[in-house]
Amino acid sequence: MLLALGAAAMAQADVLSLLKQGMAARQRGDDDAAIYYLSAAIAAGVLRPNDFATVLASRGVAYDNKGQTDAAIADFTAALELKPDFGDAYIDRGLSWTKKHEYDRAIAEFTQASNVDPAHAFLALNDRGNAYDEKGDFEKAIAD
Numbered sequence: 001m002l003l004a005l006g007a008a009a010m011a012q013a014d015v016l017s018l019l020k021q022g023m024a025a026r027q028r029g030d031d032d033a034a035i036y037y038l039s040a041a042i043a044a045g046v047l048r049p050n051d052f053a054t055v056l057a058s059r060g061v062a063y064d065n066k067g068q069t070d071a072a073i074a075d076f077t078a079a080l081e082l083k084p085d086f087g088d089a090y091i092d093r094g095l096s097w098t099k100k101h102e103y104d105r106a107i108a109e110f111t112q113a114s115n116v117d118p119a120h121a122f123l124a125l126n127d128r129g130n131a132y133d134e135k136g137d138f139e140k141a142i143a144d
Contacts, residue, residue, distance in 0.1 A: 015044045019055065026062055034062040053083035057092060064096050072096045087117020091124055094131070103135040 022037030060075030094109030110128035129144030
């Protein structure tokens with residue numbers, strides 16, 4: 001039993017190291033390294049659902065930065081399946097839909113973000129306004 005606990009503690013420490021390296025890579029703009037380290041942390045299989053959702057969303061941002069929008073959307077979707085009230089993931093997925101010129105989907109994401117995360121509604125409404133603008137619906141853009 002002690003051996004199992006020791007192995008679990010080491011796995012947690014390794015994952016924490018991977019997460020730190022992944023976030024540091026994202027901060028310095030090295031999206032390839034961020035994806036590598038965050039993927040390794042995910043593969044370890046020891047993250048709790050809320051943490052797993054956060055790591056997926058972070059990797060999704062790195063994918064999106066690299067122009068791998070479909071991979072980003074897949075990560076944001078998986079994160080939202082684990083944490084349905086994750087406002088930032090809705091915003092990030094909305095931004096990805098905007099890059100794909102799927103403005104109605106983006107607008108729905110930003111609306112959902114403002115509903116589930118009122119503290120960040122100003123960001124979601126700003127992004128929704130931008131999507132309305134891109135769509136040519138200027139009155140709704142101004143309203144947001």
